[in-house]
Amino acid sequence: MAEVVLENISKSFGNLKAVDDISMTIPNGAFVVLLGPTGAGKTTTLRLISGLEKLDSGTVHIAGRDVGIDTPAQRDVAMVFQQYSLYPHMTVRENLSFPLRSPILKTPEDEITRKVNEVSEILQIPHKLDNKATELSGGEMQRVSIGRALVRDPQIFLMDEPLSSLDAKLRADLRVELKRIQADLGSTLLYVTHDQVEAMTMATHIGVLENGRLVQYGTPRDIYENPGSVYVASRLGLPRINILPSGLFEGDHKGPQIGLRPENIIEGEGSEARVIRAEHLGDQTRLHLDLNDHPVVTLIDVHQDYPSGKVIKIRPHNPLYFDASGARVN
Amino acid sequence: MSSFSVTEPSNRSKWIAGFLVITYALITMIPLVWILLTGFKSPADAISYPPKVVFDPTLEGYVNLFTTRTRQTQEFLEANPPQNWADEIVRQYDMVIVGPSKFGERFMNSVIIGFGSTFLSIFLGTLAAYAFSRFKVPLKDDLLFFILSTRMMPPVAVAIPIFLMFRNLGLSDTHLGMILLYTGVNISLAVWLLKGFIDEIPREYEEAALIDGYTRFQAFYKVVLPQAATGIASTAIFCLIFAWNEYAFAVLLTSANAQTAPPFIPTIIGIGGLDWPAVAAGATIFLIPVMIFTILMRKHLLRGITFGAVRK
Numbered sequence: 324m325a326e327v328v329l330e331n332i333s334k335s336f337g338n339l340k341a342v343d344d345i346s347m348t349i350p351n352g353a354f355v356v357l358l359g360p361t362g363a364g365k366t367t368t369l370r371l372i373s374g375l376e377k378l379d380s381g382t383v384h385i386a387g388r389d390v391g392i393d394t395p396a397q398r399d400v401a402m403v404f405q406q407y408s409l410y411p412h413m414t415v416r417e418n419l420s421f422p423l424r425s426p427i428l429k430t431p432e433d434e435i436t437r438k439v440n441e442v443s444e445i446l447q448i449p450h451k452l453d454n455k456a457t458e459l460s461g462g463e464m465q466r467v468s469i470g471r472a473l474v475r476d477p478q479i480f481l482m483d484e485p486l487s488s489l490d491a492k493l494r495a496d497l498r499v500e501l502k503r504i505q506a507d508l509g510s511t512l513l514y515v516t517h518d519q520v521e522a523m524t525m526a527t528h529i530g531v532l533e534n535g536r537l538v539q540y541g542t543p544r545d546i547y548e549n550p551g552s553v554y555v556a557s558r559l560g561l562p563r564i565n566i567l568p569s570g571l572f573e574g575d576h577k578g579p580q581i582g583l584r585p586e587n588i589i590e591g592e593g594s595e596a597r598v599i600r601a602e603h604l605g606d607q608t609r610l611h612l613d614l615n616d617h618p619v620v621t622l623i624d625v626h627q628d629y630p631s632g633k634v635i636k637i638r639p640h641n642p643l644y645f646d647a648s649g650a651r652v653n
Numbered sequence: 654m655s656s657f658s659v660t661e662p663s664n665r666s667k668w669i670a671g672f673l674v675i676t677y678a679l680i681t682m683i684p685l686v687w688i689l690l691t692g693f694k695s696p697a698d699a700i701s702y703p704p705k706v707v708f709d710p711t712l713e714g715y716v717n718l719f720t721t722r723t724r725q726t727q728e729f730l731e732a733n734p735p736q737n738w739a740d741e742i743v744r745q746y747d748m749v750i751v752g753p754s755k756f757g758e759r760f761m762n763s764v765i766i767g768f769g770s771t772f773l774s775i776f777l778g779t780l781a782a783y784a785f786s787r788f789k790v791p792l793k794d795d796l797l798f799f800i801l802s803t804r805m806m807p808p809v810a811v812a813i814p815i816f817l818m819f820r821n822l823g824l825s826d827t828h829l830g831m832i833l834l835y836t837g838v839n840i841s842l843a844v845w846l847l848k849g850f851i852d853e854i855p856r857e858y859e860e861a862a863l864i865d866g867y868t869r870f871q872a873f874y875k876v877v878l879p880q881a882a883t884g885i886a887s888t889a890i891f892c893l894i895f896a897w898n899e900y901a902f903a904v905l906l907t908s909a910n911a912q913t914a915p916p917f918i919p920t921i922i923g924i925g926g927l928d929w930p931a932v933a934a935g936a937t938i939f940l941i942p943v944m945i946f947t948i949l950m951r952k953h954l955l956r957g958i959t960f961g962a963v964r965k
Binding site for chain 1: 855857858860861862863864865866867868871876879880
């Protein structure tokens with residue numbers, strides 16, 4: 324387990340700047356989530372840390388050591404790939420043992436057996452240990468690929484959307500399990516996702532990436548409550564934050580754009596909005612409104628009824644303000 | 654009347670498919686059956702017209718293939734009764750067996766040269782194909798084209814320069830010379846075929862192995878090689894078939910020492926010209942190693958082992 328420090332790292336593929344001058348510190352024992360849409364540079368960042376890609380510029384320090392010229396094996400990192408990448412000619416047990424048998428670790432056989440059994444229990448696949456890797460379902464393959472990282476005790480775990488191909492229930496289970504394992508072992512973990520629920524529930528720190536740049540880095544609460552831009556604000560929160568022209572509401576405004584999360588809209592007074600429809604999700608009801616031709620989504624009391632066409636009054640509460648370019652102003 | 658099904662062909666389709674497959678198999682097998690039967694005919698039956706389908710089988714062709722014989726006087730024959738069944742067969746022509754023929758030796762030459770050059774082609778071809786597939790090789794496309802260009806003319810077109818080179822290098826009529834020559838011809842095929850197969854193996858496997866603590870070369874032989882088994886097997890079959898059957902260079906470059914079976918078999922002379930049953934017997938035995946090799950490799954050919962373990 325170790326601290327990982329990235330300093331001004333950059334990587335281009337042809338004309339595309341995949342990673343553009345990112346600096347961040349992943350503290351020892353932290354669970355850091357990189358959040359961003361496809362193409363934001365999340366996976367490339369992982370690959371630069373692991374040594375699968377060569378840095379164009381900048382440095383990566385793992386446990387205080389510059390690993391610039393080290394091979395992936397020398398860096399002692401474990402990685403879970405988005406595409407599983409299980410060795411198809413091996414059984415599940417052989418796949419899980421493979422990293423332990425490497426010339427670097429050379430684990431004794433009884434230790435391998437113990438660790439493989441332990442990890443297979445955690446991932447609920449002990450009955451599949453003697454199957455060929457190709458005989459598993461997608462979810463099982465993904466769990467084996469997580470297991471292949473967990474059998475080790477590396478400096479840092481790198482995970483590239485490891486839960487994206489699982490069904491909802493398993494994803495929820497493993498989310499809790501991964502977080503528990505990480506907390507128990509005190510592992511340092513860098514986790515890439517575009518799923519904001521994973522980011523919010525597991526992370527100790529979230530880094531938001533946009534076009535290869537790290538636009539904000541902080542605790543989940545900080546990122547949610549104090550986003551630095553419209554882009555960051557839109558990454559977290561479901562339903563999404565409403566970005567509206569400030570002029571739609573009365574009063575003094577600190578900037579031309581107002582950002583309102585659904586829970587920051589209060590009903591009862593203020594501007595008039597027409598109900599388009601209400602979505603009943605069981606635990607919450609989303610109300611879709613038309614505010615002067617701008618769509619607005621808010622949350623309402625589950626047990627209240629809002630027929631389409633009804634006109635209600637809404638006003639902002641603790642709004643966020645942004646300038647015309649999308650940067651935060653208050 | 655059964656209902657329509659997309660996955661289960663109707664009985665009529667199955668019958669038609671079966672009929673077509675069997676017809677095709679029969680047509681392709683006629684020459685093989687012909688050779689096999691001729692090997693068991695007597696010289697007279699072998700050249701009779703119309704061809705005899707029903708005949709008295711004899712091992713004469715096989716005996717003639719494996720032995721050298723001389724004609725003897727009646728006194729000698731009467732004084733020395735036949736030693737075994739093979740002796741008895743040759744007695745009908747007033748001959749006795751005086752020793753083995755060159756066939757065994759020629760056959761072994763074919764085995765050494767055929768399998769040797771196949772092994773070397775696959776060994777070099779796999780390494781080259783991996784490098785072309787995975788690394789940034791300068792002038793990669795040009796190099797691949799040059800490699801392929803050796804196949805753009807019939808190999809015999811360069812027979813004379815190769816003949817002269819081999820003579821100057823002392824490679825004429827040596828096993829090493831023939832192995833190098835057949836490897837040279839096969840390697841372009843091997844590199845291209847294997848590059849195709851290795852391109853199909855996702856890089857993620859090697860990357861996973863690199864992360865798991867292995868070196869690039871360990872990742873290559875522990876992870877890439879087992880998955881390339883299908884491609885290696887089929888490439889090996891192609892290489893072996895070429896080297897095994899090659900005739901023109903073998904005639905030109907080999908004689909007493911390293912002569913392979915193909916130039917030897919058609920020269921087996923019997924009474925009054927070519928000994929067709931012995932030639933056919935030689936051809937039959939000559940077919941066996943390639944058949945066995947292909948059957949052994951068949952399970953690799955049929956198995957797509959990389960299927961489904963990487964999400965695309």
